[in-house]
Amino acid sequence: MSETPADSVVRTVRTYIDTHRAAFLEDLAEWLRIPSVSAQPEHADDVRRSAEWLAAKLKETGFPVAEVWETAGAPAVFAEWPSAEPDAPTVLVYGHHDVQPAAVADGWHTDPFEPVIRGGRMYARGAADDKGQVFFHTLGVRAHLAATGAEAPAVHLKLIVEGEEESGSPNFRALVEREARRLAADVVIVSDTGMWSETTPTVCTGMRGVADCEIDLHGPDQDIHSGAFGGAVPNPATVAARLVAALHDADERVTIPGFYENVAELTDEERALIAELPFDEGEWLRTATSHAAAGEKGYSTLERVWARPTAEVNGIGGGYQGPGGKTIVPASAHLKLSFRLVSGQDPYEVEAAVRDWVAARVPEGIRHSIVFGAPTRPCLTPLDHPALQSVVRAMGRAFGEKVRFTREGGSGPAADLQDVLEAPVLFLGISVPSDGWHAPNEKVELDLLLKGVETAAYLWGDLAASHGKPA
Amino acid sequence: MSETPADSVVRTVRTYIDTHRAAFLEDLAEWLRIPSVSAQPEHADDVRRSAEWLAAKLKETGFPVAEVWETAGAPAVFAEWPSAEPDAPTVLVYGHHDVQPAAVADGWHTDPFEPVIRGGRMYARGAADDKGQVFFHTLGVRAHLAATGAEAPAVHLKLIVEGEEESGSPNFRALVEREARRLAADVVIVSDTGMWSETTPTVCTGMRGVADCEIDLHGPDQDIHSGAFGGAVPNPATVAARLVAALHDADERVTIPGFYENVAELTDEERALIAELPFDEGEWLRTATSHAAAGEKGYSTLERVWARPTAEVNGIGGGYQGPGGKTIVPASAHLKLSFRLVSGQDPYEVEAAVRDWVAARVPEGIRHSIVFGAPTRPCLTPLDHPALQSVVRAMGRAFGEKVRFTREGGSGPAADLQDVLEAPVLFLGISVPSDGWHAPNEKVELDLLLKGVETAAYLWGDLAASHGKPA
Structure with missing residues (x-):
């Protein structure tokens, strides 16, 4: 059998990632060494150093524009890499470079700000939430270029990486409103969520x-x-x-x-998709440290937390x-x-x-x-949205498995982007529940991190190709 | 018209009180100078001094027995004056010698522990709650003896004056249980409540x-x-x-x-008696610093707080x-x-x-x-109880006015006496709402205080005469 063009892209992307994997992980480790804890005033300089480090790294990656943006609080990073094709869709990636507090005394087995790789995982505060998931876009876009042979991405690519998400994003909405013109996008991709599990790749379709x-x-x-x-x-x-x-x-x-x-009531299709997930209520209750499930009559636990x-x-x-x-x-x-x-x-x-x-x-x-207080709007991407289909295809290609759908019960600043920019919000995350967000011994699975890189590498081409086409 | 025997008793009692009034007030002032604040550990010695002062004063009054009783907390005072008539009823008077905290800084116009007489009132912490109301029994029993010409009261008279009422009487029940034999009585008279107002003498018939x-x-x-x-x-x-x-x-x-x-549902008579009182709901709400009356349907405000x-x-x-x-x-x-x-x-x-x-x-x-927690039982004396009728007659004689009935919505250690001693509890108090219990500038109306003396002077004879008779 001869190689198809698609097979060729996959081979090129994977080879590129393999070649650059070590340097990528070293760079990520360097970033993780900066204790950018936004909630602790004594780390204000570190949060700024984290922003400057990222801006420099994005320039090095090839982004023609990479700036530190001031806010009334901690600085954000903005980067932009226009496509050579003026009519290409504009994609804005959202993430954050600040992290939760962490101290060895909380129960870390190693220094939370000295990353270590052990058993295929990188342990450090921010490894999954959210530096790792921001960072996979750097190698991702390079792998994308390797596959297309072009000098610029297939989409107009923008990044906004805020510095106060772990402190409740108090200045994010104002920043988005102030910079709405430069942030304008056709699609927002939020890389600050996760998947169902190591073995069940999923795309999140909305937040409450x-x-x-x-x-x-x-x-x-x-x-x-x-x-x-x-x-x-x-x-x-x-x-x-x-x-x-x-x-x-x-x-x-x-x-x-x-x-x-x-x-928006759940459709039969949405309910069926939720029911497909390998949900274990006993395990969920243990995570919730709760002793019974209870809630709105007529809905399952996942429906209650995601869609009600x-x-x-x-x-x-x-x-x-x-x-x-x-x-x-x-x-x-x-x-x-x-x-x-x-x-x-x-x-x-x-x-x-x-x-x-x-x-x-x-x-x-x-x-x-x-x-x-100031409310946060819900966001939900219809299952048949073309951009969502692109994410599903890119992820399916990277993981080699059927991609299922989840939602997020919580609420986040992504909704501000949807609101102000009037763009649909999609979620691309490779973190898993065991990663320990906000907990001691936070880690990221290296295999999944590289699948994230790979997904990003496929995504821009797919989005560019399907943009404007009906579902 | 010639003087009846009853008129003669009144004349003798009033003359006796007039004669001894100045010394009585001086003695009370001396007691009020002792800051017996049970809630403040730095006043522990003062509480003890107060007990010792009272025991000595009761001996001086003529009580053959007057003892300071130790408890796990502050000391109480017990006194006993047996009647010459062995079959006389036994009456136990309850009061307390400790007081609420007070400081000039709280808004007192004069030193709370340096009594002053102004406009027919004595101002001092404890003047009404409860030293004044305990103390009227000293002159009361002497006036009673003056009227009867006897050496001993017409009833077996006992007093128990505790030292921790303002701290919640934590050791009172234990004391009553321990000393139940010596405290045994046919009737308990609580002198730690008040009347409806200066112009409406009342007897309290129960507590919740x-x-x-x-x-x-x-x-x-x-x-x-x-x-x-x-x-x-x-x-x-x-x-x-x-x-x-x-x-x-x-x-x-x-x-x-x-x-x-x-x-025990309110009888029509009880409801009528409550309705007779000159109740002003607006004024009551101001005292309650509340902005609406509300409660169980079908009952008036007074019924709600007293009887429901x-x-x-x-x-x-x-x-x-x-x-x-x-x-x-x-x-x-x-x-x-x-x-x-x-x-x-x-x-x-x-x-x-x-x-x-x-x-x-x-x-x-x-x-x-x-x-x-440990509960407090309700107590209620039936309107036709002979001892209650004695109190009403004695008070009516002293005040020269119709005596009406109230109840108390709160709960008190009196219930422990009822419980342990299995004796009915009656209330004899001459304090009025304006006396400022627990507030700055607490005072007692001297006219009413002396009516209290007079009531006590009539009461023992009436109780002895009516004891054991059907209502």
Whole structure:
């Protein structure tokens, strides 16, 4: 059998990766040695050094533009490598170069900022979250060029690598809004997620959004004696509890009027795809350190966390919480609620509905206030989106296996890119649950890391070829 | 018109009081100068000095027995003055000699431990709560003897004056159990309450009891990410809120099965007597620093706080309560509940019912524990109880006005006396709401204080005469 053009691309890419693998891993290790912990002020210089290191490395990789972008907080890195073909699609890759705190005392077997390779894994803080997954794009684009023989990528390639993701991305939205013109893209590829497992390659198709609020409830002007007054005045802690209790009906559906109105319901195909995954509820519960599954009636655990909106009490407090008892009617009570949102839900409509619902339920004699934080919108890429199909093909080619679909229950700054740039967000990640994000002994599987490189190498050509074509 | 024997008693008593009034007030002031603050360890010696001062003063008054009784905490004072008539009833007066903390910095116009008389009032910490109300019994019994011409009172008179009431009486029950034989009485008279107002003399006929518990609810082994797991595992803060919300029905009646089963319902007469009081709900709400009245349907505010049992949340806590938001499913949540109890309710039956009710409502995946404190039983004296009628007559004679009835919504150590000694508890207090218990500028109205003396002077004779007679 003679080699097909496709086979030739694979052979070229793999050879290129094999040849450059050692240098690639050495470079990554160098980057991982910079303790770019955004949450710790004493590492502010390291976060800046990390940004400068990356910008320099991207220039070395071939990006004609690679800049450190200032924000009100830690700096981000922007890089751009235009295609020779003006009509090529523009792709923006998102990642972050800051990392979670880490110390040997937390239970690391080796220095978290001195990477070591052991058993096919590289151990270091940031190995998977997210330096490794940003970095595979450097070798990826070089392998892509090796395969095409061109001087520039098949797509207009842009990278935005922020420096405060582990601190909640407080300045990211403002940065995206400020630099919207330079960040403009047809597709956003987020490389800050993972796959189902080592043996089940998957593409994430969406994240839930989130809206959160604090509710303060005030009753008496001070704590008052529950003997003298109890049973004859409204108790704000009782009112807080009744709000929380009223959030769900007996089927654990959220009772806020209109909450489900525009929810993108799961299609039969989507449910079937979720059901295909080798899900072990016992194992999932162990990961959740929880002792029972529970939630909205009619949905599986994965459907509940990936595709259904929720109302959750994150904190509640009121009255006396010290040791022993204190017979008071408390002066006040406080609630922190968050609502996970799915495609179709508008955070501001949810906010308005929650405000109305709360106001209608607070009784006479109780004063309340409700404050919402800045919401994060949900994002969801339809299964038949051409760019998603490109990711699936590129990944399938790299892994040699059927690629399945997941979603992400959490919420992330990717939604800001979708929002401001009005571009669909896709996810390309090769991390696996055992990588230990935010935990001691974080690692990345080297085989998977190189599959990430390979996927990136195939992706730009596929995206360029399929761009603008109907699914 | 010639003087009746009754008129003669009144004249003798009043003359006696007038004659000894100045010395009585000087003695009281001397006692009030001792800062017997039981809650502050640096005043431990003062509390002891207060006990010793009182014991000496009671001896001087004529009590053949006056002893300082040690407890595991601050000392109490016991005194006894037997009647010459062996078959006379035994009366035990209860009060306390410790006081609340007080400092000029809290807003006192004068030194709280340097009594001053101004505008017919004596200002000092403890003037009303409770030294003044204990002390009126010293001049009271002397005036009683002056009227009868006897050497000993008409009843076997006992006093127990504890030293830790303002610290929650932690050792009182044990003391009463230990000394039950010496404290044994046919009737207990508590002089640690008050009247409706300066112009409405009243007798308190009962106090609510209280049972309180702490409930801990445990879900995940640690706080977990509400994006990754929210909506698919039970949330202990939600469970805590649902327990609180389920405590009451739409009529604000407690839903615990059996809770109302043995409740002594208000009679029509009792309701009429409560309705007779010049109650101003606006003023009551201002005292409660509350902004609406609310409670069990079908009952007035006074009925709710005096005669109806309640379930109140005194504290609730779970999850993140700091500034901003934190998207977690909390590991645990905690509740502090208290149940005010009325006559007929057994605290241990209530405890068992609450335990069953909670256990039945905690869902799979949530572990709970529930711990009850030592309960305080309710006490209630029937309106037609002969001893209560004696108090009403004695007070009516002193005040020259109709005596009405109140109850007390709070719970107190008096219930321990009722419980252990198996004696009915009556209340004789002359303090008024404006006296400022526990507040700066506490005072006692001298006119009312002397009416208290006078009431005590009439009471022992009346009790002796009516003892054992049917109502």
